[in-house]
Amino acid sequence: MHxxxxxxxxxxxxxxxxEVRRHGVEYVRPDVQMASVFDDGxxxxxxxxxxxxxxxxxEFSPTDAATFRRLYDEAHGxxxxxxxxxxxxxxxxxxxxxxxxxxxGVEERSEFLSVKLRRETINEFLDQHFTDDRIKAHLAFHGxxxxxxxDVKGLAIGYPLLxxxxxxxHLCVGGSHRLAHALWRDLAQHGGVMVADAEVERILxxxxxxxxxxxxxxxxxxxxxxxxxxxxxxxxxxxxxDESVVGExxxxxxxxxxxxxxxxxxxxxxxxSALPEYTAPKFNPDVDRAWVVNLGIGSTGHLDSDWxxxxxxxxxxxxxxxxxxxxxxxxxxxxxxxxAILRQFAPFALADGGEGAWERMGRWYxxxxxxxxxRYAPNLTDDTLLDWxxxxxxxxxxxxxxxxxxxxxxxxxxxxxxxxxxxxxxxGQYRP
Amino acid sequence: xxxxxxxxxxxxxxxxxRVSVEWGLPLDTDGTGTDFLTFxxxxxxxxxxxxxxxxxxxxxxxxxCYREGVDLIxxxLVERVIxxxxxxxxxxxxxxxxxxNKLVASNADVRQxxxxxxxxxxLSDLWVxxxxxxxxGPSHVLGxxxxxxxxxxxxxxxxxxxxxNRCFYTAVGYEGPEDMARYxxxxxxxxxxxxxxxxxVNSLWDPAQAPKGRHSATGWxxxxxxxxxxxxxxxxxRETFNDRFLDAWQALAPNMTRDNVIAHKLYTPDQMERKVMxxxxxxxxxxxxxxQQGVNRPFPEASNYLxxxxxxxxxxxxxxxxxxxxxxxxxxxxxxxxxxxDLPSPVDNxxxx
Numbered sequence: 194m195h196x197x198x199x200x201x202x203x204x205x206x207x208x209x210x211x212e213v214r215r216h217g218v219e220y221v222r223p224d225v226q227m228a229s230v231f232d233d234g235x236x237x238x239x240x241x242x243x244x245x246x247x248x249x250x251x252e253f254s255p256t257d258a259a260t261f262r263r264l265y266d267e268a269h270g271x272x273x274x275x276x277x278x279x280x281x282x283x284x285x286x287x288x289x290x291x292x293x294x295x296x297x298g299v300e301e302r303s304e305f306l307s308v309k310l311r312r313e314t315i316n317e318f319l320d321q322h323f324t325d326d327r328i329k330a331h332l333a334f335h336g337x338x339x340x341x342x343x344d345v346k347g348l349a350i351g352y353p354l355l356x357x358x359x360x361x362x363h364l365c366v367g368g369s370h371r372l373a374h375a376l377w378r379d380l381a382q383h384g385g386v387m388v389a390d391a392e393v394e395r396i397l398x399x400x401x402x403x404x405x406x407x408x409x410x411x412x413x414x415x416x417x418x419x420x421x422x423x424x425x426x427x428x429x430x431x432x433x434x435d436e437s438v439v440g441e442x443x444x445x446x447x448x449x450x451x452x453x454x455x456x457x458x459x460x461x462x463x464x465x466s467a468l469p470e471y472t473a474p475k476f477n478p479d480v481d482r483a484w485v486v487n488l489g490i491g492s493t494g495h496l497d498s499d500w501x502x503x504x505x506x507x508x509x510x511x512x513x514x515x516x517x518x519x520x521x522x523x524x525x526x527x528x529x530x531x532x533a534i535l536r537q538f539a540p541f542a543l544a545d546g547g548e549g550a551w552e553r554m555g556r557w558y559x560x561x562x563x564x565x566x567x568r569y570a571p572n573l574t575d576d577t578l579l580d581w582x583x584x585x586x587x588x589x590x591x592x593x594x595x596x597x598x599x600x601x602x603x604x605x606x607x608x609x610x611x612x613x614x615x616x617x618x619x620x621g622q623y624r625p
Numbered sequence: 626x627x628x629x630x631x632x633x634x635x636x637x638x639x640x641x642x643r644v645s646v647e648w649g650l651p652l653d654t655d656g657t658g659t660d661f662l663t664f665x666x667x668x669x670x671x672x673x674x675x676x677x678x679x680x681x682x683x684x685x686x687x688x689x690c691y692r693e694g695v696d697l698i699x700x701x702l703v704e705r706v707i708x709x710x711x712x713x714x715x716x717x718x719x720x721x722x723x724x725x726n727k728l729v730a731s732n733a734d735v736r737q738x739x740x741x742x743x744x745x746x747x748l749s750d751l752w753v754x755x756x757x758x759x760x761x762g763p764s765h766v767l768g769x770x771x772x773x774x775x776x777x778x779x780x781x782x783x784x785x786x787x788x789x790n791r792c793f794y795t796a797v798g799y800e801g802p803e804d805m806a807r808y809x810x811x812x813x814x815x816x817x818x819x820x821x822x823x824x825x826v827n828s829l830w831d832p833a834q835a836p837k838g839r840h841s842a843t844g845w846x847x848x849x850x851x852x853x854x855x856x857x858x859x860x861x862x863r864e865t866f867n868d869r870f871l872d873a874w875q876a877l878a879p880n881m882t883r884d885n886v887i888a889h890k891l892y893t894p895d896q897m898e899r900k901v902m903x904x905x906x907x908x909x910x911x912x913x914x915x916x917q918q919g920v921n922r923p924f925p926e927a928s929n930y931l932x933x934x935x936x937x938x939x940x941x942x943x944x945x946x947x948x949x950x951x952x953x954x955x956x957x958x959x960x961x962x963x964x965x966x967d968l969p970s971p972v973d974n975x976x977x978x
Binding site for chain 1: 676677678681684685688691692694696697698699700719832833836887899
């Protein structure tokens, strides 16, 4: 549904531990990873090959290209180490982290890392280091797609890590569900059982200990050792257990203080008989082979004003991004046909009519997103679009109740909601 | 004929006609009366719905396979069966060769398996002739509509019997047995029949199939074989047929207006052919006629699941007893395989998943 770009496949320990590749998962790393097409007819491509990326940026600004290269090289040097040690162990606090960075003298050795970043937005970071609007726009767009909103204070701290992975987007051949199937297969082959299509209704608690779950069907499953919940804090602590068990204080905190993203995703899924042919190839022909294309966000100001509109519950003039998976995965469509996904940043609830308004607005907005695509790829006429369906922020919340308010990151991405503060400080170490 | 002899009420006869056809017993074919009496009468009131949708069953079977150590390779179309010295020794799927330890079992239909995957050069003249003579459809060619609804249908006839609104499977749009027979004959002869269907409102029984307070319905239209209509004609059917059916539905259930339909979609035989390789859109992988049923399925020489290629078995619905959610084809094929290769009997090892 949304998990289209897999960035951590070559470093996440579970990928190796659970042997997902042995279980049939294949990844492709598209050579033209991403691109931005701009209103002035230019296009910027990010390649798997970072030299080519730097060259492409130099067409816009040689200084920015050189800065980008230094940033990438620096980030790339520590990103795997940092993510490997920080992300794959129970979280430290920002304070501990800052102390560690100071102890190792990271700041003195780094051009880009600074404790100040925790008070800055990605916009500020980009303004300090880059000059060209289009390069900044693309870099901010990359952050936004990773849920790092460019105008949120404090998120600059994670931004170098994102740059370190900017050319590491992988496509799961056959669709992301192949990965889910691999995890399932590993579980089952080790004696586990997945109970599919079974809604959990209750966590059974005896003498203050979780001892099992009850499904909506009434069926009870006893836990031999523990219950682990992958769903939201709201469902886990408010719906699956009574306040008398959870405690008034934690109940109130979960109810009032778990933070969610203030924007969601509106998606159009398309089946097509032609690949997009952008008007920008005169500038850079590789744009036609880019996996994911930002359609027209030409400055960080563009994005900023979109966020403002979206946070007010309104729809922006669409500037979606288009991913054409079948460029790199021939199994995704029959021969001669293609699939695509348009994604538009959008509010969960509309100021006029709440989230329910999506039911009448969805198709209309989908049309508008397609029109926006067509402005940059005029060959995508109605004749080439065989069929399309929209998936609205409301659909996200309906289909996946744990994505509260269409929050596809299952929790706000902000400094206050990171590391050991996520989802709440009292739940930050994976158990209350 | 048996139906007409046993029952006189036109409504009941119409319903029995429909049920017969759904189970692959064409109304005009000699010999189907026996099947009706021995088979249909006791299965009629035994219809069940899988919670979460029929894919839950597929998932359970997948999990059973995983737990037995089976590997499923997804997204990989089998291109050919490797035959060496008259024996099936593996397959090539999406460019990768997989060697078989013991055997190859194919659930593709007999024609696709023998003529498409094995190749005529490995077959005797008789088997080539038999495979070429095997016919698809029209007995099990369906169009499947899906409707997302605000309200479940509220039939006018609920005044007569309120239970109709809670009925699992409802035939909609047939005026009587003659009408039903004409509908089926139209579909079988390659003509688009008038819009009428058997419908299920699954959400009445399984809340997981629609958001709270909403409903979902599906159904069966009998439609002509995929090759009877052109691609543009099928596109037109997808555009218009549900709408036309809604007129018929609304005539019987007045709340089934366009406003009550949040979204709808029709899945047509040509799409089934492409997506799951059911030739002609025939879900039984082969016509239900006496010379392709029972011991004649798919043809007499192949009716015990083993082909003339050593180590190559058939286990899909082109074998006895045909299409349907009963798992009998695979189960029977395994019995034959177990007997041939001295493997455990399927009943020795009872586990639940």
